[in-house]
Amino acid sequence: MQKSANVVIIGGGITGCAVAYEMAVRGVKDIVVIEKQYLSSGATGRCGAGVRQQWGTETNAILARDSVKRFEGMNEELEYDRDIEFKQGGYLMVSYTEKEWDQYKKNVAVQHNLGIPTKMITPLEAQAIVPHLNLNGLIGATFCQSDGHANPFHVVDAYYKAARRLGVKFETYTSVTGITLEKGKVTAVQTSKGDIATSTVINACGYAAGTICKMVGFELPLYPQRHQALVTEPVEPCQGPMVISLHHRLYCQQTPHGSFIMGVGDPNEPKDFNINSSWEFLEDVSRQATTVLPLLKNLRVVRQWSGLYDMSPDANPILDEVPGAQGMWVAAGFSGHGFMVGPQTAVLLTQKILGQQCFMPIERFGLARFLGGELDLESAVV
Amino acid sequence: MLNKTGVPTLEDIQTVSPSEERLKKGPVAIIECFQEIPCNPCTEACKQGAIRPMEDINNLPKLDLDKCNGCGVCLSRCPGLAIFIVDASYSDTEAIVRIPYEYYPVPQVGEKVVGLNRAGDELGTFEVSKVQSGGQKNKTYTIWLIVPQSLAMEVRGLRLRSTEIQPKETIVCRCEDITLGEIQALIKEGYSTIDEIKRAARAGMGPCQGRTCRMLIAQELAKFYSIPVGEVLMPTFRPTVKPVKLGTYAGGE
Ligand SMILES: Cc1cc2nc3c(=O)[nH]c(=O)nc-3n(C[C@H](O)[C@H](O)[C@H](O)COP(=O)(O)OP(=O)(O)OC[C@H]3O[C@@H](n4cnc5c(N)ncnc54)[C@H](O)[C@@H]3O)c2cc1C
Numbered sequence: 001m002q003k004s005a006n007v008v009i010i011g012g013g014i015t016g017c018a019v020a021y022e023m024a025v026r027g028v029k030d031i032v033v034i035e036k037q038y039l040s041s042g043a044t045g046r047c048g049a050g051v052r053q054q055w056g057t058e059t060n061a062i063l064a065r066d067s068v069k070r071f072e073g074m075n076e077e078l079e080y081d082r083d084i085e086f087k088q089g090g091y092l093m094v095s096y097t098e099k100e101w102d103q104y105k106k107n108v109a110v111q112h113n114l115g116i117p118t119k120m121i122t123p124l125e126a127q128a129i130v131p132h133l134n135l136n137g138l139i140g141a142t143f144c145q146s147d148g149h150a151n152p153f154h155v156v157d158a159y160y161k162a163a164r165r166l167g168v169k170f171e172t173y174t175s176v177t178g179i180t181l182e183k184g185k186v187t188a189v190q191t192s193k194g195d196i197a198t199s200t201v202i203n204a205c206g207y208a209a210g211t212i213c214k215m216v217g218f219e220l221p222l223y224p225q226r227h228q229a230l231v232t233e234p235v236e237p238c239q240g241p242m243v244i245s246l247h248h249r250l251y252c253q254q255t256p257h258g259s260f261i262m263g264v265g266d267p268n269e270p271k272d273f274n275i276n277s278s279w280e281f282l283e284d285v286s287r288q289a290t291t292v293l294p295l296l297k298n299l300r301v302v303r304q305w306s307g308l309y310d311m312s313p314d315a316n317p318i319l320d321e322v323p324g325a326q327g328m329w330v331a332a333g334f335s336g337h338g339f340m341v342g343p344q345t346a347v348l349l350t351q352k353i354l355g356q357q358c359f360m361p362i363e364r365f366g367l368a369r370f371l372g373g374e375l376d377l378e379s380a381v382v
Numbered sequence: 383m384l385n386k387t388g389v390p391t392l393e394d395i396q397t398v399s400p401s402e403e404r405l406k407k408g409p410v411a412i413i414e415c416f417q418e419i420p421c422n423p424c425t426e427a428c429k430q431g432a433i434r435p436m437e438d439i440n441n442l443p444k445l446d447l448d449k450c451n452g453c454g455v456c457l458s459r460c461p462g463l464a465i466f467i468v469d470a471s472y473s474d475t476e477a478i479v480r481i482p483y484e485y486y487p488v489p490q491v492g493e494k495v496v497g498l499n500r501a502g503d504e505l506g507t508f509e510v511s512k513v514q515s516g517g518q519k520n521k522t523y524t525i526w527l528i529v530p531q532s533l534a535m536e537v538r539g540l541r542l543r544s545t546e547i548q549p550k551e552t553i554v555c556r557c558e559d560i561t562l563g564e565i566q567a568l569i570k571e572g573y574s575t576i577d578e579i580k581r582a583a584r585a586g587m588g589p590c591q592g593r594t595c596r597m598l599i600a601q602e603l604a605k606f607y608s609i610p611v612g613e614v615l616m617p618t619f620r621p622t623v624k625p626v627k628l629g630t631y632a633g634g635e
């Protein structure tokens with residue numbers, strides 16, 4: 001393995017691979033990505049890969065809105081030889097409680113301000129979009145047609161191949177074990193295959209970003225939390241949009257391949273690194289899914305799995321230089337929506353590191369926000 | 383090893399290998415059954431009392447080498463295709479190995495076929511000297527192969543020469559319709575583990591959860607990287623074992 005690099009990126013998920021590409025395409029040479037297993041083996045390859053602009057905080061909404069534009073042209077931009085399978089069937093966010101509906105109204109106001117064309121619709125209008133939706137107790141829904149989902153493996157593959165063509169090196173099955181500091185500055189990254197001297201490190205380790213920060217003695221305000229998902233057998237296309245019910249903690253989509261992917265959040269999930277699959281989840285998600293979308297009861301489950309959310313205190317990303325470790329940057333805290341904002345968080349961080357004009361103020365994602373004052377909490381998290 | 387690759391170890395084989403002396407005496411059963419599973423048709427099949435009744439149905443079969451006359455009845459009854467008959471008294475230089483066979487087409491007497499070892503590697507081309515059907519309700523054929531004495535305890539499978547594999551037409555993943563040619567192309571492109579191939583092509587993501595293709599892909603990777611199949615990184619085995627309806631989990635049915 002090489003002994004030195006201009007930039008070392010730790011983590012081969014969407015964040016790491018997209019940052020590698022954005023840097024390389026801006027002319028940075030000699031970049032290496034270090035990945036413990038294979039590319040997209042972390043949360044990225046385990047996620048629902050939903051892409052929605054319907055957020056409650058401006059920060060998340062801007063990143064998602066601009067990332068949608070990128071997903072739309074990604075096959076061409078990255079000259080991908082396969083297909084990232086971006087399907088813009090919309091997101092239908094259904095509401096079964098008054099409190100939730102009030103929150104949705106506030107969120108839609110934020111979205112409209114940013115030019116996101118979300119519509120507030122009646123239960124009957126929602127049913128016209130998803131005929132098998134349970135109207136019992138449904139108050140209303142919000143719908144944005146340009147939301148959708150993509151295939152996370154192919155998105156990462158597309159970034160990987162484009163970055164590789166630009167000269168980026170990828171070291172898979174290689175773990176970062178330590179970071180060397182001299183006088184508060186990063187000088188090297190220690191890996192299971194030897195040290196790499198460098199002055200710039202990007203920590204894109206998702207759920208493990210805290211572990212990497214600890215290597216330089218910094219406590220990142222981030223915790224891992226298991227989220228489980230399942231996929232069914234494929235059937236004929238019958239559901240256009242991703243359906244989300246925050247009240248049922250449920251998201252559920254039909255992929256272009258025909259299978260349904262769904263998951264529920266568990267409010268009692270402990271904060272740790274456990275990624276086993278549980279029987280309780282199977283029961284829970286089946287109940288919620290067949291309540292909101294009764295027709296699905298006839299679908300057979302093929303596989304279940306789990307992954308880790310990298311949760312930040314306000315469910316907004318953390319993009320900043322690590323205090324006490326000059327040259328080390330962190331991009332984590334994506335709180336269950338790092339896939340959909342991946343393309344633009346990569347651009348923002350790259351612009352900052354290269355000293356270019358940022359397309360939005362990156363300070364809004366800084367660590368300083370956790371030092372005091374009120375956090376702008378994201379309400380629309382499953 | 384056996385659990386991972388299906389190939390028994392040398393120690394396993396030694397526990398069921400008769401002495402040189404016994405082998406020279408004439409045909410004898412080699413029972414290569416190494417996993418304790420609830421199964422006992424072999425004990426019922428043997429009319430010579432050479433395979434002792436099992437105290438517990440999970441026990442491994444025990445063969446009395448003196449009582450066994452190599453009739454081969456057990457061979458065609460074993461659902462695990464774990465029994466072979468070796469006759470080292472055939473000639474000074476050659477032996478007969480009888481092998482259970484359950485594919486079509488069935489080879490013909492006089493045909494030359496490719497002999498395989500326990501791992502499926504080719505050992506040479508050998509002549510079929512006899513083909514026995516298993517009887518009316520038994521579709522297990524017994525194929526008699528003439529092999530050199532030195533390979534009598536090695537040859538354990540066969541492949542017809544007329545069925546050379548066509549990568550473009552050979553389906554590796556049946557759920558997702560992925561051919562051997564596609565898998566080989568991905569490996570050449572640099573996808574270096576089963577996990578990576580699965581994510582690039584969906585191989586192993588279908589309802590069978592990779593039961594069919596996993597080992598086939600592992601073999602291709604092993605060939606490409608010249609490593610033993612046992613060293614190919616296995617993907618995570620994920621629930622569920624069997625496709626069950628959402629409604630059933632939800633408790634509605
Ligand atoms: C079940 C589930 C559903 C989700 N659904 C959605 C969704 O619908 N939409 C959405 O936008 N987001 C979703 N998410 C969240 C999304 O998956 C993540 O926010 C996003 O993938 C984070 O990407 P990342 O590249 O930052 O991190 P990851 O993809 O986790 O990548 C981090 C990488 O770092 C590697 N690594 C860790 N430690 C080391 C080390 N010491 N050395 C080297 N490498 C190391 C890991 O192996 C891993 O590959 C979901 C997550 C889960 C778990």
Ligand code: SF4
Nearest residue numbers: 428450451453454456
């Ligand atoms: S070959 Fe015949 S005698 Fe020998 S164990 Fe089998 S059935 Fe019994």
Ligand code: SF4
Nearest residue numbers: 415421423424460462
């Ligand atoms: S019948 Fe075959 S698989 Fe069953 S116990 Fe006997 S040798 Fe083993």
